[in-house]
Amino acid sequence: MALVVQKYGGSSVATPEQIRDLARRIVARHEAGDKVVVVVSAMGKSTDALVRQAHELAEHPDPREMDMLVSAGERISIAMMSIAINGIRPGLAVSFTGSQIGLITDCNHGDARVLEIRGDRLRQALDEGRIAVVAGFQGVSTAREITTLGRGGSDTTAVAVAAALQADVCEIYSDVDGVYTSDPRLAPSARRLDTVDYETMLEMSAAGAKVLKDDAVEYARRLGVRIAAGSSSSGRIGTIVSSENLNRETLQSMVYYDRLRWIAFGAGVPLPPDCRLCQSIEGRTVVVVDEKHAAAMEGVPCVSLSLIGSRVAAQRERVNAVLGMLEEAGNRVLAISSAASKYEIFLEDPLPQPVVAAIHDALFTAAGQ
Numbered sequence: 344m345a346l347v348v349q350k351y352g353g354s355s356v357a358t359p360e361q362i363r364d365l366a367r368r369i370v371a372r373h374e375a376g377d378k379v380v381v382v383v384s385a386m387g388k389s390t391d392a393l394v395r396q397a398h399e400l401a402e403h404p405d406p407r408e409m410d411m412l413v414s415a416g417e418r419i420s421i422a423m424m425s426i427a428i429n430g431i432r433p434g435l436a437v438s439f440t441g442s443q444i445g446l447i448t449d450c451n452h453g454d455a456r457v458l459e460i461r462g463d464r465l466r467q468a469l470d471e472g473r474i475a476v477v478a479g480f481q482g483v484s485t486a487r488e489i490t491t492l493g494r495g496g497s498d499t500t501a502v503a504v505a506a507a508l509q510a511d512v513c514e515i516y517s518d519v520d521g522v523y524t525s526d527p528r529l530a531p532s533a534r535r536l537d538t539v540d541y542e543t544m545l546e547m548s549a550a551g552a553k554v555l556k557d558d559a560v561e562y563a564r565r566l567g568v569r570i571a572a573g574s575s576s577s578g579r580i581g582t583i584v585s586s587e588n589l590n591r592e593t594l595q596s597m598v599y600y601d602r603l604r605w606i607a608f609g610a611g612v613p614l615p616p617d618c619r620l621c622q623s624i625e626g627r628t629v630v631v632v633d634e635k636h637a638a639a640m641e642g643v644p645c646v647s648l649s650l651i652g653s654r655v656a657a658q659r660e661r662v663n664a665v666l667g668m669l670e671e672a673g674n675r676v677l678a679i680s681s682a683a684s685k686y687e688i689f690l691e692d693p694l695p696q697p698v699v700a701a702i703h704d705a706l707f708t709a710a711g712q
Contacts, residue, residue: 350501355575357387385416406452495556520574521581551600604642
């Protein structure tokens with residue numbers, strides 16, 4: 344008998360039919376003998392709709408009120424999932440908000456950090472033989488205010504719950520069946536990775552890969568939570584993220600990300616949060632920040648192409664091949680950031696999908712990886 348935390352994203356619970364199908368799978372897992380905690384996101388794109396409506400009312404909505412607003416979506420989801428499970432086996436499921444499980448955060452509305460999970464009510468529900476259904480993305484601050492954990496925060500909720508309960512595994516389900524060498528929608532020949540270590544997954548998430556949120560991976564690495572990434576439609580697990588990885592000596596991933604700003608800074612200018620310091624081709628020191636942190640700043644839009652793997656910066660033949668393909672595509676390189684396990688290229692213009700696919704294939708398919 345295992346203690347399992349499962350997380351299902353918004354696209355997995357977008358309709359009552361999808362929720363009903365997942366409820367059957369969850370009940371079957373429970374009947375097979377496992378203790379199950381389910382973390383769910385808001386249904387479909389409902390959170391995005393709430394954000395749009397708030398901005399119709401005010402140009403800059405108050406962060407506290409926004410957290411009150413957008414946290415409503417997960418409360419709907421946990422109730423719907425519990426109703427579906429109880430429709431199969433009455434009384435089996437019980438739902439909890441973030442505050443009800445004692446998920447305590449700092450006071451940073453909209454992007455709060457998890458400080459602790461008390462989890463007493465979760466343990467009681469599991470001891471009673473029930474399935475606990477938990478609202479992702481939300482918690483309660485040390486000031487007793489509702490907070491949210493930022494985009495992708497349900498991943499963080501799931502990992503934090505798994506750590507608090509000392510679960511055997513944290514299964515994170517999405518519309519892809521694991522972690523790939525690149526986004527399969529951009530590079531159709533991308534291959535699924537059976538295993539990825541925490542450090543590589545952190546680099547991928549920070550570069551813009553959408554499979555797992557970087558906060559969740561960091562939390563898992565720090566607390567030793569084993570993550571299994573799989574497909575919500577099939578229920579199959581495709582990739583294990585843990586401290587072990589048999590492929591650390593190879594290039595593992597290429598991440599393309601198009602929601603950045605390239606911003607030049609002079610001396611004495613405060614750096615924005617989550618920025619990346621790098622050297623521009625012209626020799627100027629610049630920082631690159633995510634679009635969400637650049638709203639109030641002047642900057643030039645850019646995209647990034649990141650090569651990730653052990654000692655990737657030293658693999659000059661591969662790096663030069665990529666730079667040559669970018670030059671052939673007529674895309675100007677603005678800046679480069681090089682580290683032991685990540686080589687990031689910041690570009691002036693978005694890359695057409697065929698170019699992204701061609702670069703991936705040159706890196707992986709031709710090399711036989």
